[in-house]
Amino acid sequence: MKRRLLGQLAAGLLFSVAAVTSMGAMAADEAPDALVKRISTDVLDTIKADKTLQQGNVNKIMALVDTKIMPNVNFQRMTASAVGPGWRQATPEQQKKLQDEFKTLLVRTYSGALAQVTSDQEVSLKPLRAAAEDKEVLVRTEVKGHGDPIQLDYRLEKTPGEGAGWKIFNLNVLGVWLVETYRSQFASEINAKGVDGLIASLTSRNQANAKKN
DSSP states (O other), X not given: XXXXXXXXXXXXXXXXXXXXXXXXXXXXXXXXXXXXXXXXXXXXXHXXXXXXXXXXXXXXXXXXXXXXXXXXXXXXXXXHHHHTTHHHHSOHHHHHHHHHHHHHHHHHHHHGGGGGOOTTOEEEEOOOOOOTTOSEEEEEEEEXXXXXXXXXXXXXXXXXXXXXXXXXXXXXXXXXXXXXXXXXXXXXXXXXXXXXXXXXXXXXXXXXXXXXX
């Protein structure tokens, strides 16, 4: 139970709040490990200072995720990877619904973990093993504090053009990659009921989770 709770807390760091005012402007020139360190530290500091976030206020978390976190996440790639081959079968409208419901699922699932943040927790980065020309990198971190360290690793890609910079597209919590975890669940839903069946299932789960909050 404790290990599961630690995992939820770590994943919650990605889908919560970063108190950063110029994140988009900084992202293009910022190294991937520096980006992760800044976001993670700001997330922890913000949670520690805001009791409504610690209590899992979902509406507040969702609003701040949209403005502060999503500019640094390739959420279309994350959703497409989680959905798997079914993503290519989906219409643009279905893809949008999948992204919306998947984001809601993640935020609602992990919002309760924010109450587990303690004042002594801090983020420690491990050395980055990457070449200057790499377009995808793995940034490894640990959340340290009272109790066992929480392994929290990020996969990022370097994106060109407008909004260029490093974007997160997957997350590893205690040795388990988030996208791969959901992919097996989503594949079963699509095989049984198609893309619309998966959307309906996600919508139902989100409605059930909303009643718990």
